[in-house]
Amino acid sequence: MEIIFDRVSADYQIGPIRTPLVLHDVNVKLASGSYTAVVGYTGAGKSSLLKAMNGLLIPIQGQVKIGSDLIKQDHNKNALKSIRKKVGMVFQFPESQLFAETVEKDICFGPLNFGVSLEDAKEVAKKVIQQVGLSVDVLEKSPFSLSGGQKRRVAIAGILAMEPDILVLDEPGAGLDPSGKKEIMDLISSWHKERGLTTVLVTHDMEDVISYADEVIVMEKGTIVFHDTAQVLFSNTEQVEKWHLDAPDARRFQLELEKKTGITLNRICLTVEDLADALIEVGLV
Numbered sequence: 001m002e003i004i005f006d007r008v009s010a011d012y013q014i015g016p017i018r019t020p021l022v023l024h025d026v027n028v029k030l031a032s033g034s035y036t037a038v039v040g041y042t043g044a045g046k047s048s049l050l051k052a053m054n055g056l057l058i059p060i061q062g063q064v065k066i067g068s069d070l071i072k073q074d075h076n077k078n079a080l081k082s083i084r085k086k087v088g089m090v091f092q093f094p095e096s097q098l099f100a101e102t103v104e105k106d107i108c109f110g111p112l113n114f115g116v117s118l119e120d121a122k123e124v125a126k127k128v129i130q131q132v133g134l135s136v137d138v139l140e141k142s143p144f145s146l147s148g149g150q151k152r153r154v155a156i157a158g159i160l161a162m163e164p165d166i167l168v169l170d171e172p173g174a175g176l177d178p179s180g181k182k183e184i185m186d187l188i189s190s191w192h193k194e195r196g197l198t199t200v201l202v203t204h205d206m207e208d209v210i211s212y213a214d215e216v217i218v219m220e221k222g223t224i225v226f227h228d229t230a231q232v233l234f235s236n237t238e239q240v241e242k243w244h245l246d247a248p249d250a251r252r253f254q255l256e257l258e259k260k261t262g263i264t265l266n267r268i269c270l271t272v273e274d275l276a277d278a279l280i281e282v283g284l285v
């Protein structure tokens with residue numbers, strides 16, 4: 001399912017006061033089945049961009065199109081409900097939103113809300129808990145008795161239980177140890193591929209961008225300043241620095257080596273494998 005932002009501007013309302021625009025004339029199209037990473041400095045508007053994809057943030061101008069549904073100023077309530085079902089949103093630290101007495105009740109909450117029968121919701125819970133790598137006996141436990149990594153999985157299972165067409169994730173690996181993070185990122189990647197989900201990932205980790213995403217969006221001050229592949233992004237070293245982005249390790253090594261030896265490799269290397277090949281080709285090793 002595709003996502004189209006058409007001249008979208010948005011702000012927040014704090015009591016009677018409206019904030020300055022947090023999204024400013026955003027135009028973007030994310031193809032059905034694509035995997036896009038969103039990067040940029042803190043406060044650039046990454047989380048706001050994600051919220052605008054499921055109607056948590058309504059544009060004051062322009063519209064967001066999710067499949068055939070529209071999010072705009074005078075949207076109809078049914079469209080919003082349909083969008084919330086299609087767009088599964090994993091917030092930052094999603095485990096903070098767990099609330100029920102048991103994991104099963106937590107996971108069933110979303111499907112029940114959308115009219116699925118209790119029996120079917122329980123079946124779905126059984127399926128998704130295993131998909132996130134936990135055993136079915138976790139379903140009977142209190143979510144609060146689980147470890148941080150397990151809670152994160154339960155929270156993500158609750159989103160999967162809704163069977164979304166689009167998955168938007170705000171730093172799903174934040175705060176987890178490296179192996180826990182990798183497991184979650186790999187899981188997301190396999191669902192993305194198996195189900196043809198349109199996936200949008202906010203991350204600070206450029207290695208995630210390289211390993212998982214097809215495209216990168218760079219945000220700055222509420223606008224999209226770049227939308228293309230990681231290869232194109234990291235070919236422009238000056239811009240990457242201006243946007244306060246870290247290059248991936250392999251690329252940083254390449255730049256340092258080129259500076260010290262005066263030898264230029266024949267391509268932009270983003271992974272260690274690629275770098276090794278490029279070094280062999282040029283006869284440096």
Ligand SMILES: Nc1ncnc2c1ncn2[C@@H]1O[C@H](COP(=O)(O)OP(=O)(O)O)[C@@H](O)[C@H]1O
Binds near residue numbers: 022040
């Ligand atoms: N709920 C909110 N109410 C008011 N202002 C907000 C809210 N959420 C974010 N903002 C402001 O919107 C801007 C963009 O924030 P955000 O989308 O969270 O950026 P990022 O995720 O890139 O750090 C920031 O200036 C932030 O202070």
Ligand SMILES: [Mg+2]
Binds near residue numbers: 046047048170
């Ligand atoms: Mg954010």
